[in-house]
Amino acid sequence: MKKIVIVALILLALFQSSTVVAQDLLKSGDLSTLKVDYLSDSDVLKLKTQMQNNNVSIEQAELMALAKGMSATEFAKLKLRLSSNDTTSTPDKKDDMKEGEDSLELSRKLEKIVNTKIKDSVNALVFGSQLFDNPTLNFEPNLKLATPINYILGPGDELQVSVYGVQEFNASIPVSLEGKVNIQYVGQISVSGMTIEAATQKIKGAFAKVYSTVSSGQSQVSISLSRIRTIKVTIIGSKQPGNYSISSLATVYNALFLGGGPGKNGSYRNIELLRDNKIYRTVDIYHFLVNGDQSDNVGLKDNDVIRIPAYNQRVTVEGQVKRPGIFEMKKGETFSDLLSFASGFNEFAYTASVNVLQKTAKEFKVRDITSAEFNTYRPQSGDEFRVTKILNRFENRIKIEGAVFRPDTYSFYEGMRISDLILKADGLKEDAYSKRARIIRLKSDLTTEIVNIDLEQALKGDLQADIALNREDIITVYSILDFVEEYKITIDGEIKKPGIYDYHEGLTLNDFLVQAGGLTGSASKRVEVARMIVSEVIDDANPNKAELFNIMITPDDNEQAKNFELFPFDVVNIRRMAVYEKPEMVIISGAVNYAGKYVLASKKSRVYDIIERAGGLTSVANLDGVKIKRPIKAKQIEEVESINLNLGKKDSIQNKIEKKLKEDIKFAIIPVDWRSIVKDRKSSTNVTLFPGDEIEVSTFNEGVKVAGNVLLTSEIPYSKGKGFNYYLNAVGGIDSKGWKKKAYIIYPNGKAAVAHSFLFIKSYPTVTPGSQIIVPEKPEVKKMSTGEFVSIAGVLASLAGVIIAILR
Structure with a gap:
């Protein structure tokens, strides 16, 4: 009797261990019987909350649990659930709202099944293979739907049992390995193999025996599926065959997707679902691909086998169909069925017949299938159907162009004549040339010929002129405007809109002046009109190429000109006044x-x-610092560009000169010797000024600037009597790249002077106040390499040998 009591206590501990742990893991004395798999999500949440309230970390809890007899394996499971279960976080108001919006998703759990998709390159052209390559199309069951009433319960499922009303009870209860649910105060109830509907009734009956308010109707019992078990299915013949653990709500298509679809030679239309060693269903994926029919997408059960056999017949369709590819055919199906799999002909297909390449036991054979045979011809394995394009020709086309109101392509019918086609084109336009029309006709050998028509007689009803037309005829109706030369007339000179204009009959000079915008303010009273000479006979005594007309007008009123009639190709020139120049200016700046x-x-x-008009020079003006800055004009740059320096195509000297003139140098400097001008007004430096010139008078400066390749760019006070070298030494001398013998000086008036030598005597220019000394950089000289020295020495040695041999 004592042993029976001990066994009973052990069993009770096994079933109640989750409650003990949920109540107080820290105070429990024995955790050796704890099974984490039987803990519900609410138990894990209570445990997590208990640890947070007592400030116990997961590592501290592990030491306590192992000390109280819990195995390391069970605690590893518990640790995983504590870290991964969404219910372990402390809920707040936002979580409650989210749970309310998606309660089904949160309450029903399913282990996530992940399968890496492999792109099918072998069966890429096989119709249906793309269904299993798309990772977003997986046929997973929808866990948000209500529990199916015919769902069969089994070990691994979990039920959410709730009692509400006068009495309340709420618990998540798993179905044990024995197929039972253990409900507190109610006992164990066997539900394995039962539908959810039958299990609900059974559990409600058990609750009614314990809870009196349930039997009286004061309390209600609600049972739903909160966790779905996984089942094992086997897939044979797929790209990734094997055993798969999937949801008990999964279907055949879901399992096929996990397996990657049929293998290289697998069938898409004769897939067998084996249950209890019998063929439960034959699945044809084409029903879904073509018609969207999922009647074959049945649910799976534990230990089901999906067998994908090899295909029996495959044919190829290429060319002008909407979905070319490789298709699997069943026995008895016709070409019309195959055409529906390919989504039919496209808009360019030749549908009268289809060419098929058949394979016999020894060789190939070609056959044409007419449209009448589409419903009877049964494709054979290996057939290759080629759907060609329609012919690029028309059976009833005719075209009219030219001087008709609606030139276009029209439909042809037997017996159509010229007058019928012109009537279709809404008749002739006013400019139509009625004496002649042309037909370009296609002959039987596809060459062309021209047929001329008297259009005027054809429209009057003359049957000989109103000839019958043929298919593909092209009729051209000429326009009299095509024969009229396009006349132009030119105007130039002091007119607001000079240019070339269209000539119209009756155009006069007055009209033309107004059309060209009228005269400018600088126009004179002289107008010259040049007219071409037209003659059938060459007059050698007359050398004139054009006839000139001189007309006097009043520029203030264009209408006072004579009503001079213009002819085609006349050239009108409006002369400028002899004296008409707008005032032009120069600029003077500096010490004036x-x-x-x-x-x-x-x-x-x-x-x-x-300078005299500017009041003369000021007291601080530098008398040696007067210069003129004259803008470089575009014409001067063009003259430089037109000069050929004969430096070779690759030489860049001329290009650099042109670029410097265009981009860098804006002015030309003209030095002025003011002292000489004051003494003699006729001095050569008292130059005539041009519009845009700028006279610049610098202020007297006692310093001398030294720049360029010197050690220190600076300005040295002027010292009377000191020479060029004095100022160079004052800035530390020249640097390693300085070229002293090419040093030069720029005086305040813009004049420059350079150092020069005579009989080994170096002479430098005189330094004045306000001048600037520039030391340029030495040009780079390429030194001869050792190899070049050796080569030259070798050549000289050879040459010496030749000379010695000659002298002997």
Whole structure:
């Protein structure tokens, strides 16, 4: 009797261990009987909350659990559930809202099944293979749907049992390996092999025996499926054959997707679902691909076998169909069925017949299947169907172009004549040339010929002229405008819109002046019209190429010109007034009393004149610092570009000169010797000014700037009597790249002077206040390499040997 009591206590501990752990893991004395697999999500949540309230980490809990007899394997399972279960986090208001919105998804759990997809390159052209290559199409069961009433329960499922009303009870109860659920205060109930509907009724009956309010109807019992078990299925003949653990709600298509679909030679239309060693269902995937029919997508049971046999017949369809590829055929199916698999002909297909390449026991054979045979011809294994394009020709096309109101392509019918086609084209236009029309006709040998028509007689009803037309005829109706030369007339000179204009009959000079925008303010009263000479006879005594007409007008009123009629190709020139020049200016800046812009009052205004108008030089002006900056004009650059320096195509000297003139140098500097001008107004430096010139008078500066390749760029105070070298030494001398013998000086008026030598005597230019000394950089000289020295020495040695031999 004592042994029976001990066994009973052990069994009770096994079934109640989850409750003990949920109540207080830290205070429990014995955890050796704990089975983590039997803990519900709510138990794990309570355990997590208990650990957080007592500030116990997962590592501390592990030491306590192992000390109280819990195995390391069981605690590893518990640790995994504590870290992965979504219910282990402390719920807040946002979590409650999310749980309310998606309660089915959160309440029903399923182990995630992951299978890496492999792109099918072998069966890429086989119709249906793409169904199993798309990772977003997996046929997974929808866990948000209500529990199917015919769902068969088994070990691994978990039921959510709730009692609400006067009495309340709520628990997640797994189905044990023995197929039973253990409900607190109610006992064990066997549900394995029962539908969810039958199990619900059975559990409700058990609750009614314990809870009096359930039997009286004051409390209600709700039972739902909270966790779905996994089942084992075997797939044979797929790209990835093997045993798969999948949801008990999974279907055949879901399992086929996990297996990667049929293998290289696998059938898509005769897939067998074996259950209890018998063929339960034959699956044809084409029903789903062609019609969207999922009647073959039946649910699976534990230990089901999906067998994919080798295909019996495959044929190929290529060419003008909407879905070319390789298709599997069943016995008895016709070409019409195959055409439906290929989604039918496309819009360019030749549908009268289809060419098929058949394979006999020894060789190939070609056959044409007419449209009448589509419903009777049964494709054979290995057939290759080629659907060609329709012919690029028309059976009833005719075309009219030219001077008709609607030139276009029209339908041809037997007996159609010229007048019928013109009537279809809404008749002739006003400019139509009715004496002649042309037909380009296609002959029987596909060459062309031209047939001429008297269009006027054809439209009057003359049957000989109104000839019958043929298919593919092209009729051209000419326009009289095609024969009229396009006349132009030109106007140039002092007119607002010079250019070439279309000539119209009756055009006069007055009309043309208005059309060209009228005269400009600089127009004179002289108008010259040049007209071409037209003659059938060559007059050698007359050398004139054109006839000239000189017409006097009043520029203020264009209408006072004579009503001179213009002819085609006339050239009208409006002359400019003899004296009509707008005032032009120069600029003076620097050390003058009234700097600014000044108008050139005379065509021969000189430097002295403008400086005098500007009030003369100030007391701080540098008398040696007067210069003129003259803008470089585009014409000067063009002249440089037109000069050929004969430096070779690859030489860049001329290109650099042109680029420097265009981009870098904006002005040309003209030095002015003001002292000489003051003494003599006729001095050569008292130059005539041009519009845009700028006279620049620098302020007196006692310093001398030294720049370029020197050790220190600086400005040295001017010292009377000191020479060139004094200032170079004052800035530390030249650097390693400086070229002293090419050093030069720029004076305040823009004039430059360079050092020169005579009989080994070096002479440097005189330094004045405000001048600038520039030391340029030495050009790079390529040194001769050792190999070049050796080569030259060898050549000289050979040459010496030749000379010695000659002298002997």
